[in-house]
Amino acid sequence: MIRLEKVSSVTVIGGGVAGIQAALELANLGMLVYLVEENPSIGGRIIELNCSSCRLEVPMDCSICPVIPKIVECYHHPNIKILTNAEIMGISGSAGNFQINVLKKPRFINEDKCTACGACTEKCPVEIFDAFNMVKGRKKAIHFPLPQAFPQVPVIDRENCLHFRSGTCEKCSEVCPTTAINFNDEDMIIGVKSEAIILATGLSLFDPSGIREYGYKRYKNVITILDLEQMTSIHGPTGGKIVRISDKKEPKSIAFIQCVGSRSRRTNNNFCSGVCCMYTAKDAALVKILKPETEVYVFYIDLRVFGKGYQELFNKVRNSLGVKYIRGRPGGIWEDPKTRDLIISFENTLTQRVEKLRVDMVVLSPALLPHPNNRKLAEFLGLELDEHGFFKSPNPVSQPFDTTIKGVFTCGYCRGPRGISESATQASAAAGRVTETITLAKMGRN
């Protein structure tokens, strides 16, 4: 096997699909990899998505299942050191010799002892808001991360935990059968030396309540596509059932609205998120397959069907499954105060007809934005960001994953909008580029 002390080390920042894939390739290429993730588990955004094809037995790309084995492999790889709950505090040095200071925040739970029995979460007396559970909306102060995150070891929300707030409660620790809970865990600063850095910070979500006329957060049955992904996920709060938040009834009609906050100078997000058209097609299909009698509408501006097999999937969704596509961005939504139905005002721009549509549920595709951490990292490294906060490349055509600083590379959404497939390909590519660069540098030295 590979002898670690002699090998080069690389730090990957961000433990989502891109970061995991990059880490795995590098590790398999014989490097020692530090994978730094700010959340308590690795997996990133993708574990918020649903598993569709496995459930439906239809030949449709499932977003999450192919990634799970990668997450597991990454977690157990002898060449990958995973630092979760970790924040980058500073970076110095240059290509071939970066010094990265990482603050590792305590988890308070011993990952080796925990058996994920759930006794602690059951006994915990504090309930907090759960953004990933539109239906219930609550979770305990000690809770499991999203079902597909890894490791499946509970997390304590320090802000709300009674022990940390007032020292009055140790219920979770009392019931833990393996004494895995240790409140005395402390912050740790870890210094990491690396020859190269790969940035894979991923994306953040535009808050669609900024597009006031669609009434998100005001109208209960206006949700985002991520809420729907959670609902349709077998691990999700409804066990895979689609329900209206207002009355928990299954909707008879659903309208999807594209480009909410994206392709917009009004929100300063003058770019296309690149993935919404197709995940909407996928989820629209899912709705139709689960319950064929549901009326499904998609409001779009330009269909972005540029990827392999996209047009064909879209044809199937529209022609065979009967999802109705309407070219037009709705002007506004009005909620019937009695029924909580939603009345959408729109123009079908291909027929010039101005119409209204009453539906049970509206699903918004919000703009996907670069991660806010990019600013801090750019500052540490002296990197250039564009006006939106994406990392800049010295030449977007010939050096698509290089940055303006030598030895620092990017992959995934942090360089610009892209889907899972392209993020993963970019991650492999960045790993190839890093290996090439390090080998060249070493040969230059020797």
Next chain:
Amino acid sequence: MSEANLNQEPRIGIFLCDCGTNISSIIDVPQVIEASKGISGVKFVERDSSLCSSAGTKKIRETIERSGVDRVVFAGCSPKNYGSLFESVCQKAGINRYLVAFANIREQCAWAHQDRPKEATIKAINTVQMAAARLQKSEPLQELEIEVHPSTLIIGGGISGMTAALCLANQGFSVLLVEREPDIGGMLNKLYKLYLTNQEVSEILNPVIQSVRNHKNIRILTSASVREVEGYFGDFEVTISVNGGTEKFRAGTIILATGAGTFEPFGMYGYGKHEGVVTQLELEQILKQGKLKHLEKVVMIQCVGAREEKGLTYCSRICCMVAIKNATLIKKLYPDCEVYIIYRDLQTYGKENEEYQSKARELGIRFIEYTPERRPEVFPNGNGKVGVRVYHALLGETLTINSDLVVLSTPLIPNADGKEIAKILKVPLGPDGFFKEAYMEMRSTAFGVNGIYVCGTAQGPKSIDESITQAYAAAALAAIPMQQKKVKIPAMTAEVNEELCIGCQLCLDLCPVHAITFAEGKSMVIEAICRGCGTCAAACPSKAIAVKGFKDEQILAEVEAALK
């Protein structure tokens, strides 16, 4: 520690996972445990809430070592998820990984029948019984380890092939770059300027060509093509026809970067009939030669021959950007020229493309949307002009543009020799005729076949930066086994019982990967090539061939258990 001993009765351990509550909330786990205990040879049934956790894996190892079983069944989630993890844990506990079986009681029982828990439980019991029955007939198998020759054959000398070649050569691997044309450079040789950066193509192409030519680890063969590929992952034997003769090479890995062709739209929109109707590629040539005379009006039509119901069904991904780029170039050359782009859906995905489109709009380039139901018409209009009549769907009006030049945006299409290469390398083509990757989401540059990778437009239409990205990704994947120097290949290969073989040679013809040779009147399997598909075993008239791990008695035992 327990070594499987075939003379001894099989000793089976069963691990049952609750998967949090994913399984236990639907399936009556105690009932499954009870039933499992009754299976012959079962020494223990161990239940856990989460086997994949750190604590869970530790428990697996300890339980196996303590009980001395020699085979293990995991009843839980799909082996796709944690299969390899559990196998490696078992291996550490001394159990041959081919004596580990999986009963998928999560996806196939709990989830598939969540509204019928009773039946789901019965199915779960059956699934566990089947896995155990099969294990009783299983034998330990050893994987073959193959040395990987540190060299790569790259087919195609375009930007993708060259980029991959450099990436590997720079890591010290030797690369053979085979190009069918007399010169390397590929499609980029025909192009003028790049979109996004507006640089001349030569600015990025020439340095790459120079580096490839000067690299000591890269050997270039031009006007050459791959005739034959024999051998296997780690040690391919490649025959190349070059200079009227053939040469043989050895390669550990292969990267396919054969590129794509362009669709020629004869008979569409007056192409080939009216003067003044050209393709984007032809316009590119005219621009490159500086021969574009002053124009008053130019019309570009998108999706010519693409996104159709039949034939070329796909979107070619780059044509909108190519049109916007060429429109921009014309507008910069002749600012008073009116340039129209007649499109279906603008594919300016992402950030840079969308920004580039905005800049084009700032220059005054106009966009007209048409629908496939009402396509534009092109007709000669006298004085060398070409009329374009188009129903502007967003205006609800038919416009007539009296243009000087009509430019058709046509899709990239699979290369004509793709089928032949696919046959030689035994890799698949997709329904669109491009090479079919293993799995689009996580392995877009790999094939199901190990040791062969794909990048660039050979896999599907893509831009230059995307091709370069894929080239690096393919190079990384090819570098991994060469870096590790050895690969293990699955032990589930075919095996010939020489005593039973009657020498009919039926298997030789049927084997899709040519893994069977014939010597001294008997068939022989080359394990390194065999992928264990079982075609030979099924066809063998004398039942002389069996696939290890899938022997008849194993399958029959499983079937029997299911029917019990």
Next chain:
Amino acid sequence: MNLEYSLFPGCVSSAREFSCEISARKVFEVLNVELYDVEDFTCCMPACLVHSFDYATGLALTSRNLCVADEFDRDILTLCVSCYGNLWRAKKLMSENGDLRRRVDELLASIGRSYQGKVGIKHSITALYEDIGPKNLKNQVSKPLRGIKAAPFYGCHLIRPREYLFFDDAEFPEKLDELINVTGATSVLHRERTGCCIGCGSFFGEVAEEAALRLSVDILESALEAKADCVVVTCPYCFLQIEMGQLLFKRRTGESYNVPVLNYTDLLGLALGIEPRELGMNIHKIDPSPLLEKIK
């Protein structure tokens, strides 16, 4: 508290819809707020009409009113949301020191004026909400209008565009609802609350008249769906359109809606104990008396 404003009554309330002016003057009097008439105010010169002929000339004419207001150290108080929005638009355009501003400055110089933009621009609603405040108003309510369900109709230029009108949210405004609830009446949620009466914009003869009628009907339907007893407006133009729409509809179909239209100041005035007649409610074309009876 001694509030005072320069009253900018606007053409519609001066020349047509007297009830709006009557009720506003009365209510502010009772609230001890001084409204001063300014001799040299003209029409606000609405952008949709006057600026349509010549952007710069129109802007100069509108800004002239702001120059006149600057002669007094008092904020302007408009009764019409169209005047309110139009004056604000001028203020905003004049704050951008471009070519347009230079041209307007020249035109103003030709009449010996120079634009300062010192005084603020209020509408009766914004003055009531921001300068007096719902709490103070509530304290002065002597006859709470319990039992009345009122459908607020905000009026376009009270809330749009947010670019330079900051009074309330453009999509989900709440302040008029709050002011209605202060009177003891109940504001109802209805779909056309932020709608448009088309009164101050669309010009093209019969087509526009037809549009206005259809919109009025839509607004009335919206209010009735929400079980409102009346529509409460903030602007004499909206008042005119929604009343006229009912009369036209009756003439055309023979059927009548009979939904009383109230200026917000009518509602507030009633709650302050002012007699309907003193608020000019006797000249409303849709008789409000059945509504008034509901209060008791």
Next chain:
Amino acid sequence: MKTEITSISKELLQKSIDAEKLRYCYGCGTCTASCPVAKVIPESFNPRGLLQKIFFDLSKTLAEDELWLCAWCYSCYERCPQGIKTTEIFLLTRNLAVEKGYFPKQPTNLVKQILKSGRTLEVTPARDRKREALGLPKIGETVSEKALREIKIITEKSPTWRVRG
């Protein structure tokens, strides 16, 4: 209907930097979907279509009644995802129409009324008496003389305000 596309007016684009933004319109229809006029008379008015027409065939658009149907409610202005100042663009286009001699009847009459009285609506002596009767101050048939004079001085400088009558 056939239309020969003519060059877009440089004048319009130069008038105001905001009009330049019209080029960013990708015809999403948010404006029309939000428009109260299009809601009730869609056959006569469609702001999205009007913007496209202004962009594609300005000279023809100048003569169209549709140009004067925008109700100035700012709904589209508020919601346009590209931040196009629709309402202002319509105003600018009306400016061009008037420059080219298209004087729609009703607005022209209203403007004449303004020149005459300083108000858009006439206050006859009878109406003024009614005001008085209702307890409102009398306001006269015109605004103050000074104000009227100032209006004249300003409007005389504008070529498009030479409203004959």
